[in-house]
Amino acid sequence: MKARAEVAPVTWRQLRNETAEAIADPVQARWLLEEASGLDGARLLRELDSQAPPAAVARLESFVRRRLAGEPLQHVLGHWGFRSLDVVVDSRVLVPRPETEVVVSLALSQLDRLSALHTGPELLAVDLGTGSGVIALSLVVERHAVRVIATDRDPAALEVAAVNLSRVGCAPAARVRFCEGDWYEALSPELAGQIALIVANPPYLAGHEWADLDSTVREFDPIGALVAGPSGLEAIETIVAGAPAWLARNGALIVEIAPDQATRVLEIARESGFSAMRVEEDLAGRERVLVAER
Numbered sequence: 668m669k670a671r672a673e674v675a676p677v678t679w680r681q682l683r684n685e686t687a688e689a690i691a692d693p694v695q696a697r698w699l700l701e702e703a704s705g706l707d708g709a710r711l712l713r714e715l716d717s718q719a720p721p722a723a724v725a726r727l728e729s730f731v732r733r734r735l736a737g738e739p740l741q742h743v744l745g746h747w748g749f750r751s752l753d754v755v756v757d758s759r760v761l762v763p764r765p766e767t768e769v770v771v772s773l774a775l776s777q778l779d780r781l782s783a784l785h786t787g788p789e790l791l792a793v794d795l796g797t798g799s800g801v802i803a804l805s806l807v808v809e810r811h812a813v814r815v816i817a818t819d820r821d822p823a824a825l826e827v828a829a830v831n832l833s834r835v836g837c838a839p840a841a842r843v844r845f846c847e848g849d850w851y852e853a854l855s856p857e858l859a860g861q862i863a864l865i866v867a868n869p870p871y872l873a874g875h876e877w878a879d880l881d882s883t884v885r886e887f888d889p890i891g892a893l894v895a896g897p898s899g900l901e902a903i904e905t906i907v908a909g910a911p912a913w914l915a916r917n918g919a920l921i922v923e924i925a926p927d928q929a930t931r932v933l934e935i936a937r938e939s940g941f942s943a944m945r946v947e948e949d950l951a952g953r954e955r956v957l958v959a960e961r
Contacts, residue, residue, distance in 0.1 A: 703727035795867040800828030807839040818853035873899035929954035
């Protein structure tokens with residue numbers, strides 16, 4: 668897509684076609700066009716033959732340059748959809764993946780189970796390593812009788828999560844509290860034995876796997892949110908082994924894992940004292956999420 672002289676008029680239709688050709692993806696071209704124009708899909712269709720303002724043209728050209736340089740679409744747009752949320756994303760946090768939507772679905776099912784057993788007004792859930800905050804925010808948006816403590820050791824990630832918290836509305840936002848710290852170290856000791864649900868999407872890649880990732884991941888996603896250590900199990904072991912001391916009676920632990928870790932993760936859960944455990948599949952049929960109940 669060539670930069671234009673400021674005086675040259677151009678329609679949204681021309682820009683759509685040129686953008687699709689430049690990035691070889693008509694769907695992404697439409698998303699970039701909507702973001703640059705500030706128009707939603709339906710209105711943009713009605714305005715396709717209208718002249719695009721020079722400022723919007725310049726903005727679109729910037730988007731295309733960034734995309735062609737390898738920057739992820741989500742970063743170029745500056746936000747991304749996750750379940751019912753629209754969240755801010757940038758290089759400080761992972762872009763939310765579809766696999767994590769399965770984590771949220773399983774967490775919501777556990778909250779429903781626990782609500783039937785709970786006599787108090789609210790359940791307490793903890794989202795360890797919250798990143799952009801999508802798990803914690805989904806829980807409070809989709810269930811009213813839960814409050815969530817969301818932790819992260821990275822203050823930059825918590826800054827992003829706080830921005831996303833401001834986008835969900837006052838009532839759900841009032842039921843979320845952020846705490847800085849490494850896994851359970853972020854929690855007050857008085858919470859031991861009081862937590863109904865612990866959920867986490869921790870780093871689970873081994874160090875040697877980093878070099879094999881797509882460049883859009885290696886160059887733009889934070890390595891600490893993806894790589895756990897030499898084995899890839901370091902964070903998972905800490906979370907699973909520590910969970911029984913924090914969970915209330917009948918409480919549950921939900922952790923996203925790599926498919927090739929399923930057998931070992933079940934062993935870790937058993938060794939940690941869980942009596943009921945299973946690994947659920949993601950949308951592609953891969954073993955993806957540990958669900959362990961006390």
